[in-house]
Amino acid sequence: xxxxxxxxxxxxxxxxxxxxxxxxxxxxxxxxxxxxxxxxxxxxxxxxxxxxxxxxxxxxxxxxxxxxxxxxxxxxxxxxxxxxxxxxxxxxxxxxxxxxxxxxxxxxxxxxxxxxxxxxxxxxxxxxxxxxxxxxxxxxxxxxxxxxxxxxxxxxxxxxxxxxxxxxxxxxxxxxxxxxxxxxxxxxxxxxxxxxxxxxxxxxxxxxxxxxxxxxxxxxxxxxxxxxxxxxxxxxxxxxxxxxxxxxxxxxxxxxxxxxxxxxxxxxxxxxxxxxxxxxxxxxxxxxxxxxxxxxxxxxxxxxxxxxxxxxxxxxxxxxxxxxxxxxxxxxxxxxxxxxxxxxxxxxxxxxx
Amino acid sequence: xxxxxxxxxxxxxxxxxxxxxxxxxxxxxxxxxxxxxxxxxxxxxxxxxxxxxxxxxxxxxxxxxxxxxxxxxxxxxxxxxxxxxxxxxxxxxxxxxxxxxxxxxxxxxxxxxxxxxxxxxxxxxxxxxxxxxxxxxxxxxxxxxxxxxxxxxxxxxxxxxxxxxxxxxxxxxxxxxxxxxxxxxxxxxxxxxxxxxxxxxxxxxxxxxxxxxxxxxxxxxxxxxxxxxxxxxxxxxxxxxxxxxxxxxxxxxxxxxxxxxxxxxxxxxxxxxxxxxxxxxxxxxxxxxxxxxxxxxxxxxxxxxxxxxxxxxxxxxxxxxxxxxxxxxxxxxxxxxxxxxxxxxxxxxxxxx
Numbered sequence: 001x002x003x004x005x006x007x008x009x010x011x012x013x014x015x016x017x018x019x020x021x022x023x024x025x026x027x028x029x030x031x032x033x034x035x036x037x038x039x040x041x042x043x044x045x046x047x048x049x050x051x052x053x054x055x056x057x058x059x060x061x062x063x064x065x066x067x068x069x070x071x072x073x074x075x076x077x078x079x080x081x082x083x084x085x086x087x088x089x090x091x092x093x094x095x096x097x098x099x100x101x102x103x104x105x106x107x108x109x110x111x112x113x114x115x116x117x118x119x120x121x122x123x124x125x126x127x128x129x130x131x132x133x134x135x136x137x138x139x140x141x142x143x144x145x146x147x148x149x150x151x152x153x154x155x156x157x158x159x160x161x162x163x164x165x166x167x168x169x170x171x172x173x174x175x176x177x178x179x180x181x182x183x184x185x186x187x188x189x190x191x192x193x194x195x196x197x198x199x200x201x202x203x204x205x206x207x208x209x210x211x212x213x214x215x216x217x218x219x220x221x222x223x224x225x226x227x228x229x230x231x232x233x234x235x236x237x238x239x240x241x242x243x244x245x246x247x248x249x250x251x252x253x254x255x256x257x258x259x260x261x262x263x264x265x266x267x268x269x270x271x272x273x274x275x276x277x278x279x280x281x282x283x284x285x286x287x288x289x290x291x292x293x294x295x296x297x298x299x300x301x302x303x304x305x306x307x308x309x310x311x312x313x314x315x316x317x318x319x320x321x322x323x324x325x326x327x328x329x330x331x332x333x334x335x336x337x338x339x340x341x342x343x344x345x346x347x348x349x350x351x352x353x
Numbered sequence: 354x355x356x357x358x359x360x361x362x363x364x365x366x367x368x369x370x371x372x373x374x375x376x377x378x379x380x381x382x383x384x385x386x387x388x389x390x391x392x393x394x395x396x397x398x399x400x401x402x403x404x405x406x407x408x409x410x411x412x413x414x415x416x417x418x419x420x421x422x423x424x425x426x427x428x429x430x431x432x433x434x435x436x437x438x439x440x441x442x443x444x445x446x447x448x449x450x451x452x453x454x455x456x457x458x459x460x461x462x463x464x465x466x467x468x469x470x471x472x473x474x475x476x477x478x479x480x481x482x483x484x485x486x487x488x489x490x491x492x493x494x495x496x497x498x499x500x501x502x503x504x505x506x507x508x509x510x511x512x513x514x515x516x517x518x519x520x521x522x523x524x525x526x527x528x529x530x531x532x533x534x535x536x537x538x539x540x541x542x543x544x545x546x547x548x549x550x551x552x553x554x555x556x557x558x559x560x561x562x563x564x565x566x567x568x569x570x571x572x573x574x575x576x577x578x579x580x581x582x583x584x585x586x587x588x589x590x591x592x593x594x595x596x597x598x599x600x601x602x603x604x605x606x607x608x609x610x611x612x613x614x615x616x617x618x619x620x621x622x623x624x625x626x627x628x629x630x631x632x633x634x635x636x637x638x639x640x641x642x643x644x645x646x647x648x649x650x651x652x653x654x655x656x657x658x659x660x661x662x663x664x665x666x667x668x669x670x671x672x673x674x675x676x677x678x679x680x681x682x683x684x685x686x687x688x689x690x691x692x693x694x695x696x697x698x699x700x701x702x703x704x705x706x
Contacts, residue, residue, distance in 0.1 A: 077434055077677035091667065116469075119507045120494060120587075143472060148441035154472045155508060234473075285594065 130180025483533025532617025
């Protein structure tokens with residue numbers, strides 16, 4: 001049993017299939033693979049758990065594989081280059097498909113390699129973390145980090161298919177499940193107040209890994225993301241609201257060194273900072289803070305000097321004309337992209353950290 | 354005085370401006386630069402000649418610059434990464450423009466860096482070699498070489514403008530002028546028999562750098578390339594005819610080591626090999642050979658073992674389903690993409706080399 005959503009992007013439209021027990025040969029992935037061969041990109045943690053199950057969905061295809069080291073600190077150009085080396089070594093052609101099996105780091109690296117190899121080969125996402133299932137596997141953003149900032153090197157490269165087997169969450173460490181919930185909460189905050197209320201009511205079930213609750217949360221998150229992406233594929237406008245909390249979050253990750261806090265943890269603290277900067281009332285901030293806290297996520301950034309944070313934010317991609325651009329809230333479920341913010345308030349938020 | 358052509362690609366359409374004396378402040382390049390700043394990417398040979406003249410066209414813009422080492426052997430991922438490092442160091446934003454000033458190698462590297470930095474920033478081509486002016490600066494192909502093959506890492510990233518100052522050809526070494534003529538001849542061979550005849554009649558004027566002859570040759574080459582690219586931007590079909598001679602040519606470059614023969618030289622010899630494989634009559638082969646020879650370009654590949662060449666061709670991007678794909682001729686001005694060729698004839702051509 002599975003649900004199928006579609007990301008509507010004209011010729012680049014693709015399905016998101018969400019369900020239990022899709023791996024292990026139950027989903028015909030071969031039907032979505034155009035050429036004779038594919039390269040499965042995974043990591044040392046996920047491959048032992050799910051690579052065999054994925055292979056069973058790829059009957060009659062030539063399957064090569066590569067295991068990357070695990071962790072955000074490996075999301076660098078050299079790792080993407082190692083995937084390309086593997087494609088060259090296995091004589092991958094223009095009709096080769098790259099399949100990412102893992103979390104957001106694996107998907108981002110594999111996607112950038114797929115985008116760059118021969119100027120773009122087919123790409124399939126099989127996300128196995130909650131964060132990747134609700135966010136990074138959908139929408140075509142791929143890339144790697146640079147010492148100067150997150151995701152500074154990358155490409156827009158849409159997958160042909162996103163295959164979400166929610167059973168993979170059974171092996172996800174608790175800390176990563178919680179980190180994934182940060183992005184789920186984000187959708188409620190920026191575009192769907194009703195979904196936010198549903199999350200408030202179901203946070204216990206989600207943390208207990210109730211499969212129906214997780215499936216509903218994933219499905220709604222993917223629906224909301226697909227809508228925003230369909231409107232603005234290359235983030236020339238509205239898509240930027242998906243970066244809510246990320247200007248602060250990316251700066252936290254950069255200042256700490258990638259891999260210290262999980263991306264979702266940095267975004268959690270960043271969302272609360274962005275909510276404070278929004279000046280949309282204390283009640284709103286407190287409601288977001290309560291849900292973030294209920295998920296066991298950080299509500300405060302780590303101790304980082306205000307100037308260091310400001311400097312780190314200056315290199316964020318969301319800078320236009322050397323003014324900081326933020327995603328701010330008008331109310332729950334309503335966000336805007338703006339460079340019009342109160343510098344004194346920003347200063348106070350950074351100094352309070 | 355200048356001509357303007359347009360590459361018709363919907364929202365990604367852009368002008369090609371061709372004329373004499375456009376640099377030195379005579380062309381308002383700033384009008385095509387969206388943001389406050391740009392990075393001029395050039396090399397150690399071209400920058401001393403034209404960087405100042407280019408800067409005069411960029412009044413009121415913040416101009417950063419980087420000089421790459423000169424030569425095809427530097428068209429590698431590490432060099433593209435150095436351009437990205439420079440963009441990060443100068444705090445380039447999403448509205449930064451990368452300007453390539455130089456030949457095909459500079460344009461390909463700078464274009465890939467522009468495509469990958471922040472998932473794509475604006476890009477302008479200012480080609481200063483004949484080859485770049487008639488071929489590589491138009492059409493959006495960017496990328497770098499891999500030890501396993503030419504251009505195996507790259508992106509389609511269209512420039513916002515191609516600015517061709519034909520006066521830059523006055524400083525072009527003779528060998529490079531001739532190499533550029535290989536790609537000019539290619540257009541005649543594959544799509545325009547009349548242009549081929551014009552080239553036969555004007556080869557002396559071109560080699561003598563007659564500015565009117567060069568301008569006409571550049572203009573017609575750009576027109577023909579723009580038409581083919583507009584039909585098939587991402588080379589899913591007909592655009593592949595532009596690779597006429599390149600399956601052989603890329604293999605020659607790969608076997609020799611990049612930088613030994615110039616790209617145009619390898620393509621020249623490759624075109625004659627492809628014409629022979631076409632089985633469209635000796636007269637056609639002889640006519641192409643005569644024009645190639647009149648341009649002082651190689652009509653035979655260097656001595657490379659047939660198996661080594663075949664192996665090198667096996668990694669060419671133009672391989673689909675593990676069959677070699679060639680661009681073959683039906684007649685002068687008429688080419689087709691095909692995997693249907695005579696293996697015995699291919700063998701004989703490779704052994705004759």
